[in-house]
Amino acid sequence: MALGTRVSFSADVKDALARDVPTNAIARSALRDSLARYGAREGIFRTQRPAVARLARVLSSDSPSISKLAGTRLYRTATYALAIPPPGTRMPRTQPERRMEARGAFLACGSLATPAHGYHLEFVVTGEGDAARLTSILTHLGIPPKRAVRKKRALLYYKDLDRIVAVLSQIGAYGAVLQLEDVRAVKETKNRIRRLVNTEAANLDRATSASAAQREAIALVADRYGLRRLSPVVREIAHLRLQHPDESLSQLGRRCRPAVPKATVNGRLAAILRLARRLREGAARV
Numbered sequence: 001m002a003l004g005t006r007v008s009f010s011a012d013v014k015d016a017l018a019r020d021v022p023t024n025a026i027a028r029s030a031l032r033d034s035l036a037r038y039g040a041r042e043g044i045f046r047t048q049r050p051a052v053a054r055l056a057r058v059l060s061s062d063s064p065s066i067s068k069l070a071g072t073r074l075y076r077t078a079t080y081a082l083a084i085p086p087p088g089t090r091m092p093r094t095q096p097e098r099r100m101e102a103r104g105a106f107l108a109c110g111s112l113a114t115p116a117h118g119y120h121l122e123f124v125v126t127g128e129g130d131a132a133r134l135t136s137i138l139t140h141l142g143i144p145p146k147r148a149v150r151k152k153r154a155l156l157y158y159k160d161l162d163r164i165v166a167v168l169s170q171i172g173a174y175g176a177v178l179q180l181e182d183v184r185a186v187k188e189t190k191n192r193i194r195r196l197v198n199t200e201a202a203n204l205d206r207a208t209s210a211s212a213a214q215r216e217a218i219a220l221v222a223d224r225y226g227l228r229r230l231s232p233v234v235r236e237i238a239h240l241r242l243q244h245p246d247e248s249l250s251q252l253g254r255r256c257r258p259a260v261p262k263a264t265v266n267g268r269l270a271a272i273l274r275l276a277r278r279l280r281e282g283a284a285r286v
Helices: 009-019 025-039 050-059 095-109 128-140 161-171 174-224 232-243 249-255 262-280
Strands: 044-047 067-069 079-083 110-112 121-125 146-150 153-158
Touching (some): 009 050, 025 044, 025 050, 025 095, 044 050, 044 095, 095 121, 128 153, 153 161, 161 174, 174 232, 232 262
Antiparallel strands (some): 121 153
C-alpha cells in the first residue's frame, strides 16, 4: 500500500510519475509487474493516490474497474483498489527494466519526506524476498539502500541527499530532483550567510577587544611616560586610536599623514603595547 495519507511532497511526486506512462512494451510490463509485486495483496492493488490507481488500470490489459474505499478514523484519506494480474518471477536484466521496477516500487510502497523536514526516502516492503529483490535492483542501479525493520516489515531507506537525488533520477522523478536541488541551494546559501555573519561577528569582537587593549595601553603610556616622548609617527597613531576607537587598522592607516598600510599601523600600536608592558613591569625604557 502506498504510504502517506494527505497531499504532500511525496504524493505530488507520485502523481507526476503516475502521469508519465511508458510507451515501450517492456517498460510497461516491468512497471505493471512492479506495482503488482510491491502494492498488491491477494491480487488486489491498493493505493491512496487516484493517479497511481489509474496508472495500474491503464497498464492492465483488461482495464479493471477501480473501487473507492472510504478512509478510516486513523487514515481519513480514501483508498483506491483494483484487481491486478500477479507479477512474473523473472529478475529484470536491463537497466531500463530495473528503473521501471524501482519506479513501481516507489509508487506502491515508497515515501519521500518533505525537504523542510529533512532528507529521507524509504520503501516499506512486506516480504523478505521482495525486500532482497528490490535491494538487488537498487544496488544494480548504483544506489544500494540501507536496511532496517519497522513493525515486522523490511525498510529500505536513504538519508543522504545525493543518494536520494540519484534514486529519483533513476525512476524519472526529475521535477522532485529540481525541487530538492532548489532546497539544497537555499540551505547552502543560508549556511554560507550564517558562517559569514558569524565570522564577521567574531572579527568584530576581536577588533573591539584589541582596540580596548590598545586604548588602555595608550592611557598608561600617557600617564607614566608621556605621549610627547613618543616618536611623531607613534604619537600620531596613538591620537588616532583614541579619537577613532571603532575603526579598523586599515581605516586608521588611511588617516595617517602620509597614509600607511595596515601592517605599519599594527607595528606602531604594537610598539605602544610593548612600552606599556614594560611600564607595568616597572622598568620603563624608551
